[in-house]
Amino acid sequence: MNKLTIDDVSIKGKRVLTRVDFNVPLKDGVVKDDTRIRESLPTIKKIIGDGGRLILMSHLGRPKGKVAPEYSLKPVAAKLSDLIGKSVKFAEDCIGPKADSAAASLRDGEVLLLENLRFHAEEEKNDSEFSKKLAGLGDIYVNDAFGSAHRAHASTEGLTKYIKPCVAGYLMQKELKYLGNALANPKRPFVAIIGGAKISGKIDVIKNLLGKVDILLVGGGMIFTFYKAQGLNI
Incomplete structure (x- = not known):
């Protein structure tokens, strides 16, 4: 992969600002499925092991730019602490004096672990000032949030203008490799399955896939948009 990776930079003593995808299901303040947290453990352990000062940031749910306690990442900090066997500090905001x-x-x-990025509307708006504040927290930026990489938000795209170097984590590398292999030399028939709640974030992906796949299956909540376009009742 012709991209800078976490193995290409010196980490020891550096503040390593890392975008992860900890958008996990919670119930009664407890993480019910930790799959997404576990997927970033190789990157997390690499940074810790090399003496980096790890600063994790993520979104959780859709709080619509406002502080909503039910979407706090504090339970995720507790779960991550259990998984890595060491204390995980928690900042009650992702920017400002506390962070x-x-x-x-x-x-x-x-x-x-910083508090939910989406408690600030500026995150999804890719606001430049918000991006600068996030970038100011770190010396190195690592993107390990493959599931959010298609979104041009402050924590995935905006801050890369204000912090260098910017590198890929292990999960990002793995998923890009799988995707690249699948698109470059697919076995036929080539079937792609696209799901999710919103069509808006998938349109470009669908357009790019249409010329490459033999069959495109659409599922999840966004299927209702297609039903509506076909004049069906939903």
């Missing part, structure tokens, strides 16, 4: 102080106080090998 700045928590990031500045990190020592080599320590882990900090």
Whole structure:
């Protein structure tokens, strides 16, 4: 893969700002499925093991740009602590004095999880000032959130203008490799399955796939948009 990866940079003593996808289901303040957290463990353990000062950021749910306690990432910090066997610090905001102080106080090998990025509407708007504030927390940016990589948000695209180097984590590398192999030399018939709740974020992907696949299957909540376009009752 002709992209900078986490293996290409020196991590020790650096604040490693890492975008992960911890958008996991919660019930009564407890993580019910930790699959997405586990998927980023290789990257997390690499940074910790190399003496980096790990700052994790993620979204959770759709709080619509407002603080909503039911979408707090605090339970995720507790689950991650169990998974890696060490304390995970938690900042009650992703920017501002609380985040700045928590990031500045990190020592080599320590882990900090920031509060939900989407508690700020500026995240999804890819706001430049918000992006600068996020970028200011780190020395290195790692993107390990493949599931959110198609969104041009502040934490995935905007901040890359204000922090260097920007590199791919292990999960991102793995998924890009799988995707590249599938598109470059697919076995026929080539079937793609696209799902999710919103069609808006998938349109470009669907358009790019149409000329490559033999069959495209659409599922999830967005299927109702197709039903509506066909004049069907939903």
